[in-house]
Amino acid sequence: MFINRVLLKTVEEKITPGKAVILLGPRQSGKSTIMDEIAQHSTLRIRRLDCDDSSVRLRLEVQMLPNLLNVVGDAELLLIDEAQRVKNIGLTLKIITDQIKHVRLLVSGSSSFELSNQINEPLTGRKWEYTLLPFSSYELAQHHGAFEESRHLRQRMMFGMYPAVVTNPGVERDVLNQLAASYLYKDVFTFQELRKPELLDKLLKALALQIGSETSYFKLAETVGSDVGTVQRYIDLLEKSFIVFRLQAFSRNLHTELKKTRKVYFYDNGIRNAIIGDFRPLEMRNDIGGLWENFLVSERVKRNYFHNFYGSNYFWRTLRQQELDYLEDYDGQLHAYEFKWNPAKNTRPPLPFIKTYPHASFDVINPENYLDFLKPG
Numbered sequence: 001m002f003i004n005r006v007l008l009k010t011v012e013e014k015i016t017p018g019k020a021v022i023l024l025g026p027r028q029s030g031k032s033t034i035m036d037e038i039a040q041h042s043t044l045r046i047r048r049l050d051c052d053d054s055s056v057r058l059r060l061e062v063q064m065l066p067n068l069l070n071v072v073g074d075a076e077l078l079l080i081d082e083a084q085r086v087k088n089i090g091l092t093l094k095i096i097t098d099q100i101k102h103v104r105l106l107v108s109g110s111s112s113f114e115l116s117n118q119i120n121e122p123l124t125g126r127k128w129e130y131t132l133l134p135f136s137s138y139e140l141a142q143h144h145g146a147f148e149e150s151r152h153l154r155q156r157m158m159f160g161m162y163p164a165v166v167t168n169p170g171v172e173r174d175v176l177n178q179l180a181a182s183y184l185y186k187d188v189f190t191f192q193e194l195r196k197p198e199l200l201d202k203l204l205k206a207l208a209l210q211i212g213s214e215t216s217y218f219k220l221a222e223t224v225g226s227d228v229g230t231v232q233r234y235i236d237l238l239e240k241s242f243i244v245f246r247l248q249a250f251s252r253n254l255h256t257e258l259k260k261t262r263k264v265y266f267y268d269n270g271i272r273n274a275i276i277g278d279f280r281p282l283e284m285r286n287d288i289g290g291l292w293e294n295f296l297v298s299e300r301v302k303r304n305y306f307h308n309f310y311g312s313n314y315f316w317r318t319l320r321q322q323e324l325d326y327l328e329d330y331d332g333q334l335h336a337y338e339f340k341w342n343p344a345k346n347t348r349p350p351l352p353f354i355k356t357y358p359h360a361s362f363d364v365i366n367p368e369n370y371l372d373f374l375k376p377g
Contacts, residue, residue, distance in 0.1 A: 001167050003143045006306040007130055008034055011106070014128040015077065020093050020105035022123075024115065025132035026242035026267070028179055030163045031108040034132065035079050038106065047075035051085040060086045068095055072103050080107045084115040090122035097126045110241075133242065134161040134268055136302040137374045146371050153367055154282055157295050160270025172270070173279055180274040199226055203234050207244060207264050208275045212290030214317070215246075215264045235264065242267055245301065250314035250327050254356045258317045265297050292341045293325055296365055299374050300326070307376040322350035334360035343368045 007023075011034060014021050023031050039046050049056045049071075059071055060080075072078055078096070083089045089107075096105060109115030119127065137156070141149040159165050159172040168175055202224040207215070221231045238244045244264050251257040266272040269291060273279055282288050303309070311330025317323040326337040334357050338347050343366040353360070365373045 002033070002037070003135065003139060003163070003166070005030060005034060005132065006136070006139060007132055008037060011130060012038060015104045015106055017101055017104055018097055018126070020097055020107055020119075020123060020127045022115070022119065022127050022129040023106065023108045023132055024129065024242075025108075025110065026134070027110045028162055028164060029132050029134050029242070031110075031132050032081060033163065035081065035106060035108065039077075039079060042077060044076035044104070045074055046077045046079065047071075047073060048079040049081065051080060051082040057086050060089065060092050063088060063091050063095060065095060065099055068092065069100060072096065072100050075103055077104045077106065080105070082110060083107045084109040084118070088118065089115070090119040093119060094122040094126065097123070131242070131305050133302050133305060135163060135166055136161070136306060137299050137371060138303060138306075138376065140166065141371055141375070150367070150371060153370070157269055157282065157291050158273060158279055160268040160273075162268060162270060165270055173274075176270045176274040180271055199224055199230070200234055200238075203231065204238070204243075204275050207235075208266065208272045210290075211265060211272060211287070212293040213263070214249075214258075214261045216261075243271065245298075247297065247313060247315055247326075250316045250329070252356075254318065254352060256318045256320060256352070258319065261317070263315055265294050265301075267298050267301075269295050269298070288341055293339050296339050296370065296373070297326055303374050303376065316353065318350070318352060322352060324349060324353060336360050336362045337373070338362075338364050340364055340366045342366070 011021055011023065015038070023034065025031055035048070039048065049060070051057050051060070059067070062068075083093075086092065093105060093107065096103060137149065140152075140161070144152075155172075159176065162175070162179060164175045164179070165172050203220065203226075206220055206223045217228045217231050217235075221228045224231065235244065235246070239246060244266055247263045247265060249258045249261045251259040272294065278285070282291070285291070301313070304311070304313070309330070311328050314327045314329070315323070315325060316327050316336070324336050325339045328335045328337075336349055336353065336357075338349070340347060345364075345366075347364050349360075349362045363373070
């Protein structure tokens with residue numbers, strides 16, 4: 001079953017000679033499927049290289065024009081999977097884009113810290129870069145219809161949106177456990193010297209248990225038995241592997257606003273639940289508020305990625321524990337949101353927020369209107 005991705009058309013339009021299209025994102029998020037779809041419908045001569053194959057890596061690591069001419073051959077479109085595994089891949093891609101004029105490049109990578117670090121300088125002005133995350137609610141609503149997709153909300157909150165999860169109903173736990181155990185951390189362990197891999201597991205569980213709450217690096221370090229610097233470094237690696245992301249506190253005018261705190265969210269609810277081994281139905285859980293918040297923030301982040309939203313996002317909280325779940329600041333306007341699982345709850349923004357930001361908009365997002373919050377526009 002093919003479910004159309006918002007980025008597919010964008011990527012297709014950007015494939016031109018002289019520029020590389022770079023597709024980043026976690027493993028198993030659908031990057032290869034996009035490549036398959038492009039290859040299937042293209043009229044160009046295509047060559048595809050998988051850099052999980054050591055022989056392919058060796059060929060691409062010989063960064064001399066005669067060798068790369070042989071690699072490209074008569075291909076008009078060169079597809080390179082998992083390019084982060086090739087040493088100095090940025091120089092290889094630069095030589096191809098600059099000197100092999102007839103070929104177009106589409107390159108995928110599963111780790112932004114490895115691939116981005118290698119390509120940013122060599123490919124300055126020579127690349128388009130996109131991030132493909134797991135399915136978004138908007139993509140699934142476009143495929144199934146909004147009403148049908150809303151009926152699956154509880155499943156999405158428990159099992160998440162990875163393509164293999166969505167397209168294999170009934171075996172979601174097995175798929176997620178395999179993803180969490182085998183795929184997601186592969187690049188972290190391969191490319192970064194982690195002296196304490198077991199610490200990564202402890203840290204992930206600690207982060208998973210506090211979704212929706214502020215993150216203290218000091219308290220996390222105490223919990224996992226490490227130091228603050230190591231905790232910050234590991235979270236940075238997890239962020240660059242598209243497993244978690246951070247949201248900063250918003251502060252502008254009010255002296256009681258928290259300024260230096262942050263929250264850590266998971267890109268996918270299913271991965272979060274797999275990490276703590278908890279797939280109980282929502283009515284049996286005491287973390288439904290955190291799950292709902294993580295789901296909506298991560299889905300809004302996908303919406304913003306996929307639809308070229310260039311604003312900034314935050315949460316808001318004061319020293320007196322007054323808070324708003326989510327804020328966006330764009331085009332000179334502040335937009336505030338509160339997330340409520342129970343649609344019957346009537347919520348107003350805290351009075352200090354209203355007084356300090358009188359022109360900010362405010363909306364409550366619940367299961368009855370969440371798809372409107374997650375669609376473009």
